[in-house]
Amino acid sequence: MACSEADYAYLREVVRLQSANLIDPSRNALFDTRLAPVARLAGVSNLEGLVSLLKEDRPAHLQRAVAEAMTINETSFFRDPKTFAMLSEEILPRLIEERAGAKRLRIWSAASSTGQEAYSVAMTLAEKFPGLAGWDVKVVGTDISRQVVEYAKSARYRRLEVNRGLPARMLVKYFERHEEEWEVCARVRQMCEFHVVNLCAPLPKLPVFDLVLLRNVLLYFPQQDRRTVFGQVHQQVARDGYLMLGNAEQAEDSTNLFEVEFAAQCYYYRPVVKR
Known part of the structure; x- marks a missing residue:
């Protein structure tokens, strides 16, 4: 089952507060791919479990891990x-x-x-x-x-x-x-x-x-x-x-x-x- 819009909105807010990056709702699917490893390391099986963990304890290291995973890192040598x-x-x-x-x-x-x-x-x-x-x-x-x-x-x-x-x-x-x-x-x-x-x-x-x-x-x-x-x-x-x-x-x-x-x-x- 996919994450609810409320869960995605919560994750977007975590990213905004931690890194000032704005994730457009049209890119919600990025959370599914980029946060799967974070969820596994946190001991939960899916994104819903990760959101629940974040809401319950608000662990600073986990919030930072979410923000880092969602940071845009597109680059190349001699870009532009x-x-x-x-x-x-x-x-x-x-x-x-x-x-x-x-x-x-x-x-x-x-x-x-x-x-x-x-x-x-x-x-x-x-x-x-x-x-x-x-x-x-x-x-x-x-x-x-x-x-x-x-x-x-x-x-x-x-x-x-x-x-x-x-x-x-x-x-x-x-x-x-x-x-x-x-x-x-x-x-x-x-x-x-x-x-x-x-x-x-x-x-x-x-x-x-x-x-x-x-x-x-x-x-x-x-x-x-x-x-x-x-x-x-x-x-x-x-x-x-x-x-x-x-x-x-x-x-x-x-x-x-x-x-x-x-x-x-x-x-x-x-x-x-x-x-």
Whole structure:
């Protein structure tokens, strides 16, 4: 027997409260597939039993497990080629010139999922800017899901994953094959680190970033949570730094914090510096 609409509504609310993600009712079937393993680990046989357990005891770890299982983790290497073209042709050259004195660069992949975006940025730095070899460079990837963060840390990807967006020459140059998996090479791995972070909760101690990539995540947040995220990101990006959103996203809720600049067919944001 399928879950009742009331049960699905309850699960949607758990996800919203835990992660700020809004699950449309038309996608209720996702709960059936994604929460089946969570139900088994919780010792119940179906989704109805999981909902009953959540309602009875409201265990925090189980609520978090539900939210993590439902978090959207769609990603690929070099997702949105125009964005990476703008990075390598416009933004990174500016940053490298401006940071030449300190020889230090900090980049935040703020919704990094299984790590492809962070590793793509690191590969771009290694490929396009060999002069950074003596710099202090770090790409920090964060995500709300512990499971995907651990996957990113492993730096190993299946054939289907490396076939999505990764040019063959980059695969050969920056990965090592281990039977049916491909592992990011040590040089690129050393540039990256990954942490569990909820963008809608108070942030842990993070560095000030020269560039923040906040792509393809705000679409799933309600307006109030978008404002919260923009406010927190504004605190973490250098005053002369850069913010990049997904191609379908805008900082319309935070025009007092970020102002738009254009390059080619993409655009990015600079923090508004209050005087």
